[in-house]
Amino acid sequence: MYALIPALVSALFICYGLYVLRSRGPNRAGLTFFAVCATTFFWQASWALLFLTHNHTTAMALARVGYLPILFLPTTLYHFIIELTGSKDERPGLYASYLFACGLGLLLPTTDWMLSGLQHYFYGSYPKAGWLHPLHLAQTVIVIGRALWLLYRRQQRAVSTERTRLRYVLVSILIYFGAASDYLCNYGVEIYPPGVVFIMASLGLIAQAMVRHNLLADPMAAAATIAHEMRTPLASIRCQTRILARSLPELIAGYRPQHQGALGTRQLEHLGEIARSIDAEVSRSNFIVDMLLASARDGIMRSESFAVHSVSVCVDEAMACYPFSGAERSQVRVTISNEYSFHGSDVLLMFVLYNLLKNALQAVKVNHSGAVEVECYSRGTYNWLVVTDNGHGIAPDVLPHVFEPFYTTHHNGGGTGMGLAFCKRVVAAFGGEIGCESEAGRYTRVAISLPLTAASPRNPARKHIAEHYPVAH
Known part of the structure; x- marks a missing residue:
């Protein structure tokens, strides 16, 4: 017994x-x-x-x-x-x-x-x-x-x-x-x-x-489940927006001769652009949904689907598509010291940049002033993509955990702790590394190192530029 x-x-x-x-x-x-x-x-x-x-x-x-x-x-x-x-x-x-x-x-x-x-x-x-x-x-x-x-x-x-x-x-x-x-x-x-x-x-x-x-x-699988549920409302918004886009021009054209001065020209022009702006936001939201679903499947992370892409094209596209608000675009400076190519997914790298830009702009906003710099250069046997902001920085006890899934200091909303974890997976799939260094109250720098490819041109004359940006891994 x-x-x-x-x-x-x-x-x-x-x-x-x-x-x-x-x-x-x-x-x-x-x-x-x-x-x-x-x-x-x-x-x-x-x-x-x-x-x-x-x-x-x-x-x-x-x-x-x-x-x-x-x-x-x-x-x-x-x-x-x-x-x-x-x-x-x-x-x-x-x-x-x-x-x-x-x-x-x-x-x-x-x-x-x-x-x-x-x-x-x-x-x-x-x-x-x-x-x-x-x-x-x-x-x-x-x-x-x-x-x-x-x-x-x-x-x-x-x-x-x-x-x-x-x-x-x-x-x-x-x-x-x-x-x-x-x-x-x-x-x-x-x-x-x-x-x-x-x-x-x-x-x-x-x-x-x-x-x-x-x-x-798996945190990414859980996020993918939530993202999948977002497809239906996004599809409904897109459908209603396209109906609005077809109807608004006729409404505005009929409004102008009968209501002179009630709405200014700029207001009417803004109304005409609303449908296009909403459709663009839906496209960006669908893009994020696609990336989260892809991260759960891991199919998009496989090297068989990768190709050689230009980093400057990816950076330019990310800057063009990122939903900047107010004066945010003027706070971001892009410096491409030398053009290089990387082996991976251009769409995934853009998604990584979206996350880094979002975090940097939030840090600058909390500090009520500052700037964000995006740099591309080559050093040693790696190509580098570095995003630096002079915002509020990261506390020393938080810094070692920033790439962990679901780790966040935003307990009252504003973050799920998944963005940088996904970035780390993407960079690792490209054969590279991502690191972060920061000093509370002064700056934060996130650096991505990518292996050289046969298509990566080098510019030895500008190599010294990279020496000013040490990166902790």
Whole structure:
């Protein structure tokens, strides 16, 4: 009877881990979540067998086998949170934690330093802590504490939808950490290991976050779903606009002789242009929808669809099509130091420029003054496209996260945290890199480096221009 609960929990965990892996695909967060499920499965399955075993030698062997995943469990949880929050700067600590767990694991089968024997309780045998066991306890507290801090910090800066998902995970990890009460049994406290209750509750919360709130969903796929829903209203607006475009000229022509002076010539001209302006905005909106849908399919990201394009043509087209308002166009200066070509998609590069221009103009607007500069030049073995603004800049703690999906500091609207994440995917598909450097209150510079192509002309005489623009990657 005592073995039934851990057997049930182990089966639930491995089945749910396999379900998530199958339904969500082998992405990094999904794989690390499966690792958490697998370690929990081996831990609880071993305890179920251990509680049924009366032979001392077999019980000790099961205790050692079952304790091996326990040594790695805190690190796999830490790894899962790192992937979930996109905290790439945590990787050195992660590798050190894995290495430490490997060291303890090597001592497990050959010495009694980690497990010094068996405790005999009313429900069966249980491993007794050795003199090195407190090191494992210290590691557990450190890595789980760090994981909780990463979750808390990320959910504080996330948009509302992601914040809800991360709060579920934060609470579930806190509950899972309650399973550490099982360690009391290692030190002679004769109670039935209560950790299984915390594990089941934690599983329920993570299941809620994944199923109801789509925890491991691809951010681009989620955006594509929303974008797809925008097609119907955009099509309706376009249809009504074209009817307006056909009717307005006749209405204006009939209005002029009978209402001289009621509406000025400029007002009438503006009315005549309204339909064309609305149609242009619908076209731009459809363009963004197409890009989001394409990003979810990944088909447009494949190199087979790429060709060689002129960067100056793309920049000129982006500047011509971008919906500048007021005096924004006068704030943007374009400097093409030398013409070059790149291998990729001209449409995607224009979309990247749209995002960079939007962010730069917003930064300048918040600062109530400033300018934006778009530069194209060659340096070393790369071609460069750089967008610089002297707006409000980016805080040092925010800067490392600007390319992460769904990361935004605009909690009251105005941003979803997806634009720069998409830009990074596009540039990576072109074989290039994108980097950002900034100083709060002074400037922000986003630089794209693209590989040279056979069609890229070089201008050595102007190479020194690029030396004035260092870029941090």
